[in-house]
Amino acid sequence: MNELLGKLAQQIEAKLTVLNQERLKDGLLSLSLAEISLLGQFSLIVNPEVNSKLQLANTVDVDALLKCDWSARTAIKEVLLGLGFVYDEHSEEIWIPPNSKFILLYESSNLRIEAIEPLFALVSKAVKAPHKNRFLIQQAIGIYGSPLIRCIRQNGGNINLFLK
Amino acid sequence: MRDQDIIDKAKELAQLHEKRSKDPRATRVLGFLKAKGLLLVDWIPARPSIKFNVVDALWVGENVEPRVLELLPAVVIHFPKTAINVNKLPKQLTEIVDQLKLQAPTGPSYQGFTYEMFKMWTEFKPKDKRVVPLSEKKVMRSFRLKRSVASKLTELAKREHLSEGEIIERFIQ
Numbered sequence: 001m002n003e004l005l006g007k008l009a010q011q012i013e014a015k016l017t018v019l020n021q022e023r024l025k026d027g028l029l030s031l032s033l034a035e036i037s038l039l040g041q042f043s044l045i046v047n048p049e050v051n052s053k054l055q056l057a058n059t060v061d062v063d064a065l066l067k068c069d070w071s072a073r074t075a076i077k078e079v080l081l082g083l084g085f086v087y088d089e090h091s092e093e094i095w096i097p098p099n100s101k102f103i104l105l106y107e108s109s110n111l112r113i114e115a116i117e118p119l120f121a122l123v124s125k126a127v128k129a130p131h132k133n134r135f136l137i138q139q140a141i142g143i144y145g146s147p148l149i150r151c152i153r154q155n156g157g158n159i160n161l162f163l164k
Numbered sequence: 165m166r167d168q169d170i171i172d173k174a175k176e177l178a179q180l181h182e183k184r185s186k187d188p189r190a191t192r193v194l195g196f197l198k199a200k201g202l203l204l205v206d207w208i209p210a211r212p213s214i215k216f217n218v219v220d221a222l223w224v225g226e227n228v229e230p231r232v233l234e235l236l237p238a239v240v241i242h243f244p245k246t247a248i249n250v251n252k253l254p255k256q257l258t259e260i261v262d263q264l265k266l267q268a269p270t271g272p273s274y275q276g277f278t279y280e281m282f283k284m285w286t287e288f289k290p291k292d293k294r295v296v297p298l299s300e301k302k303v304m305r306s307f308r309l310k311r312s313v314a315s316k317l318t319e320l321a322k323r324e325h326l327s328e329g330e331i332i333e334r335f336i337q
Contacts, residue, residue, distance in 0.1 A: 058204040138181060159170060
């Protein structure tokens with residue numbers, strides 16, 4: 001597992017355990033499973049294979065869909081802050097290409113973390129934010145080749161924007 | 165255009181990009197942003213104590229890493245001694261910086277980056293304890309209070325180990 005992802009999972013897990021212990025003391029049910037779906041650049045950074053192939057630069061905001069209790073959500077955001085990241089509250093607005101696949105990165109009884117597959121993360125970037133990601137997509141086309149080109153075109157992206 | 169031609173062209177451009185990312189302008193600007201925890205780049209060492217010309221930062225934003233443009237207004241505001249030649253910023257970016265300083269809720273976009281994105285970085289706490297998010301920056305105010313109220317304020321501040329300003333802030337918040 002990627003070192004950053006390992007820290008993230010371990011620290012969130014610890015926070016959720018404490019929250020559950022407190023709830024147990026108060027006679028409440030345990031929190032439901034917290035599910036994190038990583039999107040955007042962060043999903044690429046935690047993927048060791050992509051990280052070794054692409055020269056990635058990332059601002060410290062994390063795009064992710066969070067499906068969990070409000071207190072777990074706060075705990076996740078606190079852990080991210082502690083690791084030098086900030087959760088992007090606009091994550092729900094991120095466009096996910098149809099039929100996108102996700103890779104399971106971590107799973108326990110409290111927490112499940114998955115990341116959008118690199119190809120779909122790149123397509124989302126190429127279609128919705130081509131200017132910001134043009135150098136990344138240029139590199140990625142050289143690596144992923146025809147499947148990426150096809151997927152960008154199928155989703156209404158303009159390949160010519162990356163050939164300047 | 166055939167896929168193979170696209171791939172060849174993309175590889176050629178990626179090589180040019182790799183060369184540009186080693187340019188001293190890129191290493192300075194990206195190294196500074198890395199040192200402040202604003203940008204994660206693993207191919208460049210952190211450069212916490214440098215100054216850079218905004219013209220170089222604009223070049224890096226155009227040719228190496230567009231996210232530099234997203235961060236530039238916040239850098240200009242929070243690190244005024246680091247970013248030099250601010251008068252060379254394009255008119256639209258100057259306008260954005262001015263709006264951000266006024267904490268205006270809305271403002272113009274620039275090269276695909278929305279005003280909200282620029283605003284978010286003025287509120288971010290970098291790895292530099294001297295930097296305070298814009299919304300937490302203190303502003304000067306002066307009031308005339310009745311003697312009895314002023315004494316009570318001093319007394320409260322002493323008791324709570326806070327400043328008089330913090331007592332007023334706490335009351336209002």
